[in-house]
Amino acid sequence: MVERIIVGPLSSNAYIYSEWKKECLLIDPGGDMEEILSHMAIKNLKPLGIICTHGHLDHVAGAYELQRHFRERDLEVPVAIHGADAHYLGKNAAESHRISFEQIGIDLKSVLMDYELLFPEPDIILEDGKTVLTSSLTVLHTPGHTPGSICLYSEAQGILFSGDTLFFEGVGRTDLMEGDGESILKSIREKLLILPQETMVFPGHGPNTSIEREIKNNPFLQ
Template sequence: MKIMEKPLELHCIALGQMQTNCYIVINRSTKEAVVFDPGDQGEKIMETLKKEGVRLTAVCLTHAHFDHIMGLPYLMEVNDKLPVYLHEDEQDVLLDPQLNLSTMVGLTISLKANRIVKDGEEIELLGEKVTCIHVPGHTKGGVCYYFSAYGWLISGDTLFQRSIGRTDFPTGDLNALLLAIRSKLFVLPPETRVFSGHTPPTTIGEEIRSNPFLL
């Protein structure tokens, strides 16, 4: 999938055993890119960037479960001092292999982010303002990235097409997730396009109307 709205383009590639949606947002004018949730196959991500003729300038994590971070060690290794964005409440999840579930698949992933964000904080990526929306529930530090000028919401495993993220893993909380989606995401413009970690794109309006978990 590729969505083009000058000067930014949004690309999606499915990575790893969980086929996690990794989003690559590219600014063609500056030839720079930001990767959201490098689920696996860091080499494939870098090959994609090379093919597109762009340079990786940052990684943004919606949360720290293994299937969203397995490609990160490689990206950090080949990109010195790579900015890695993560919500402040998710730091110990990224650090702890039990919390990030990497031990569940026979791995030991323990990493640190170097750009810690807070709820409502506005960061600049690729020359555009992006709002960090803390939506706890799937994990305690889950965060969605909202490109208001483009109407894009990169939601990770918070909100899916007609579904929501699981809450039975460590730090999950169903009531917190439902409350946060209703109070923080469903107030966005209904035409906002939602790009999730595991389902096709949807919109805020469509989920308000038809998501069975939130009716």
């Protein structure tokens, strides 16, 4: 099961993903915690973990409140992120987010009014080629949007969570702190376009797509 919930002021895609009857993974919970919890309650799901495809605010901002919510109910839910983006979590994370927004001329204070100010410490450091907890999802390290950007690929399910690396006829922006235009195109070509063309792609923003569609139509990849 893949359920998309559009969250936060930047309209990010959060996902509830399940391969199990009563358990799930929360991918990129960037805000609107109550909305995410409502969708989980309808399906009577409990989370095994919170997985962040990268560290930007609109993909991690709900993690602290979700983790606290379940901790108050005696359920420990680990938060996972790639090591190269771990500085976007933890006690010093606010400074990383402030610098990131300043570089594109946005006052973080105006954005933070819509976000939770606290960020959890990372419990799991994701590594390229490793599976995520007990799922069939494999970590694909795809730097470019950020140094620690990842995608999550399930060969068995034929799906890819592409974060802010690959979008419907687009790619992630690279004008933010630590972005690299050459790296993101290299990551997409070497890690994503080699996947089976029928692979369904669930991106961090915008509608779903497929590897086949992006090979044929994505203007950034021609």
